[in-house]
Amino acid sequence: MKVAVIGTGYVGLVSGTCFSVFGADVTCVDLDLEKVDKLRRKISPIYENGLDDLISNQVDANRLHFTTDLKSAVQGADAIFIAVGTPPMADDGRADLTFVYQVARDIAKAITGYTVIVTKSTVPVGTAREIKKIISTENPDADFEVCSNPEFLREGAAIQDFMNPDRVVIGLDTHRAQKILKNLYQPLLYKDVPIIFTTPESAEIAKYASNAFLATKITFINEIANLCEKTNANVDDVSVAMGLDARIGSKFLRAGPGYGGSCFPKDAVALTQTGQHHNAPQTIIEAVVKTNNYRQHAMAERIIVMCNGDVRGKKIGILGVAFKPKTDDVRDSPAIVIIQNLQKMGARISANDPAAQEQATKILNDIDWRDNAYDVAQDADAVVVVTEWDDYKTIDLKRLGSTMKSKNLADFRNIYDANNARELGFNYISIGRM
Numbered sequence: 223m224k225v226a227v228i229g230t231g232y233v234g235l236v237s238g239t240c241f242s243v244f245g246a247d248v249t250c251v252d253l254d255l256e257k258v259d260k261l262r263r264k265i266s267p268i269y270e271n272g273l274d275d276l277i278s279n280q281v282d283a284n285r286l287h288f289t290t291d292l293k294s295a296v297q298g299a300d301a302i303f304i305a306v307g308t309p310p311m312a313d314d315g316r317a318d319l320t321f322v323y324q325v326a327r328d329i330a331k332a333i334t335g336y337t338v339i340v341t342k343s344t345v346p347v348g349t350a351r352e353i354k355k356i357i358s359t360e361n362p363d364a365d366f367e368v369c370s371n372p373e374f375l376r377e378g379a380a381i382q383d384f385m386n387p388d389r390v391v392i393g394l395d396t397h398r399a400q401k402i403l404k405n406l407y408q409p410l411l412y413k414d415v416p417i418i419f420t421t422p423e424s425a426e427i428a429k430y431a432s433n434a435f436l437a438t439k440i441t442f443i444n445e446i447a448n449l450c451e452k453t454n455a456n457v458d459d460v461s462v463a464m465g466l467d468a469r470i471g472s473k474f475l476r477a478g479p480g481y482g483g484s485c486f487p488k489d490a491v492a493l494t495q496t497g498q499h500h501n502a503p504q505t506i507i508e509a510v511v512k513t514n515n516y517r518q519h520a521m522a523e524r525i526i527v528m529c530n531g532d533v534r535g536k537k538i539g540i541l542g543v544a545f546k547p548k549t550d551d552v553r554d555s556p557a558i559v560i561i562q563n564l565q566k567m568g569a570r571i572s573a574n575d576p577a578a579q580e581q582a583t584k585i586l587n588d589i590d591w592r593d594n595a596y597d598v599a600q601d602a603d604a605v606v607v608v609t610e611w612d613d614y615k616t617i618d619l620k621r622l623g624s625t626m627k628s629k630n631l632a633d634f635r636n637i638y639d640a641n642n643a644r645e646l647g648f649n650y651i652s653i654g655r656m
């Protein structure tokens with residue numbers, strides 16, 4: 223099978239590389255020559271566990287190619303995956319489909335023979351039909367079908383998620399396209415991975431609904447955590463008790479400083495916009511978006527309260543700026559909001575992150591970056607754990623506290639034992655636990 227993937231961002235690069243592992247002959251296309259050059263040298267432009275090695279193996283096996291020339295990549299392709307960005311619009315957070323539609327126009331002129339065109343980018347319901355119209359207008363003779371095949375990859379575990387997914391969702395209209403995509407996903411069919419064939423509209427909504435539901439689950443447990451704090455309950459125990467009910471499930475019930483990342487915040491807002499547009503308001507998700515935004519700011523407030531209501535001139539040490547461990551991604555990370563709020567209130571910030579310093583430096587100013595947690599804590603008035611990197615879980619708390627100016631410790635990921643921290647003399651706060 224010959225496959226072209228347009229866009230070598232997170233989704234495109236992981237998908238393209240993994241399709242080549244499945245046995246397809248894959249060409250990934252990107253406008254960015256520098257990126258393509260890097261990839262040809264077998265260097266991944268994104269931070270993802272195992273991706274460098276996989277790219278290298280597949281390039282060596284001559285199954286994975288990179289180019290800036292869209293035309294040559296899509297000519298003769300059995301399937302073309304559109305995996306370009308759909309960033310939020312500045313005014314209302316709707317998904318901006320400019321890049322997707324531009325790719326559709328470029329593809330229209332270049333395809334030869336029957337081609338299955340698939341959206342992998344996260345796109346609102348109705349986009350596949352719109353792409354179909356665009357291509358038919360640009361090239362009335364084109365022989366093609368537009369399908370939707372959303373991704374469900376987590377950053378940091380993307381390859382594992384691609385190779386062993388809970389399910390694959392494919393929205394399409396004809397058996398002809400189904401045959402081609404079944405063929406492409408054959409290795410997963412062999413493993414009995416459920417492949418759901420449905421309409422493009424259902425596939426498009428399934429993607430947003432999945433992310434919005436998970437964001438809701440997190441937001442729900444975060445509000446329960448607030449109640450636990452007021453009532454001497456422990457949210458970790460509540461999560462376990464709830465999660466053992468198979469109807470609820472234990473995943474995504476970890477209370478924390480609010481969800482972040484490049485997907486949940488953007489997709490939750492976009493779904494509320496789609497709901498408004500179709501006169502089917504998504505009031506639950508609207509509340510989730512509002513509650514999560516508020517929570518990230520409220521976390522900064524907690525630190526200020528811990529520092530006796532005033533952080534002016536005080537040194538606050540931040541452990542973790544990535545939105546979650548095993549990534550260098552800081553987009554919509556709670557740490558960014560917390561740091562910026564503290565700086566506004568006059569705090570000085572020292573920080574550490576095992577992977578995200580470079581990315582964070584593009585957004586944050588005046589940070590005293592340190593190589594490890596102990597250096598962050600030196601002379602600090604408070605230390606705050608925002609990202610649950612393994613490095614921080616194994617910290618010697620006694621040593622950490624020994625050089626702090628005031629032993630204030632805010633653990634927004636509940637990685638430490640509260641009794642132990644207090645026995646060591648910390649003024650310790652966490653999430654949903656007394």
Ligand code: UGA
Binds near residue numbers: 479545
């Ligand atoms: C998410 C989804 O999990 C993927 O299925 C989806 O494909 C992807 O978005 C996407 O749309 O591309 P990702 O953004 O990589 O993946 O991150 P998650 O692991 O889902 O975490 C998102 C946020 O929720 C993080 O800030 C994390 O700290 C937070 N979270 C997660 C919690 O606060 N508690 C939990 O129990 C779980």
